[in-house]
Amino acid sequence: MKQILLQLSIFCALLISCENTKQSVKEHDDHVAISETPYAVPNGEFGDIQSPINILTGKVDDVIHSKLNIEAHCNAVENKGHTVQLDFDSTSQLYFDDVKYNFKQLHFHTPSEHQIDGITYPMELHMVNVLDHDQSEKPHYLVIGVLFKMGKENPFINEFINKIPKDENGIANVTDQEVRLEDLFGKYGCEEMKHYYHYNGSLTTPPYTETVSWHINQVIFEASADQIQFLNKLEGNNARHIQDLKGRHVEKEDLLVTAKHI
Ligand SMILES: [Zn+2]
Structure with a gap:
């Protein structure tokens, strides 16, 4: 009835x-x-190089080599309703092969947006870096993605999880001594930071701008079930559907990673 x-x-x-x-x-x-429709089924209306994608590891191209240098100072944690976001101050930078990006923010998706060989992981982190640009130009982004499986409690997430404002659009100030990006990796330049999949795509939320250089870490990180559930309760299921590759290639990428500031 x-x-x-x-x-x-x-x-x-x-x-x-x-x-x-x-x-x-x-x-x-x-x-x-x-x-x-931020997480709607793909229909081609936003362009031909959309994200996220399913990375088929048997089909990736040969390894390319690049250099990465990060200097990141976290200064706030936000409950944006549709995601949990850490903000970084204006001195935070990322150099990719000596091209300077502004390290703006990182945020979480639960479950993961990218898939590896058809597998969706429970969580994905995106570090969003932007080239300097005029208001008249489209911004160019470099996003580093890290996928998480359920496992050990993640020490980096523990540094801010109790500071996330309960109210939507709430912002809490933090210092870069309380929330240290280097604690995500263990240390800069370690094995967990070196190996990526690279492809060109789009933002995964409106306006789906197709000026994103994506770098997805090949290592799957761990977070506890409690940590993942906590973030998921705040932001809901905020993963966009997988998009068609439309002839694009994914490359393996090895990065020589250094830090200016530890
Ligand atoms: Zn994202």
């Missing part, structure tokens, strides 16, 4: 929308596109 009522109400809604003018239907479509 419930099913019949639901179908009836959908039918009525369709009838009503058909009576609207073309303009108002268009406005309705735009509204849906902006506010209700």
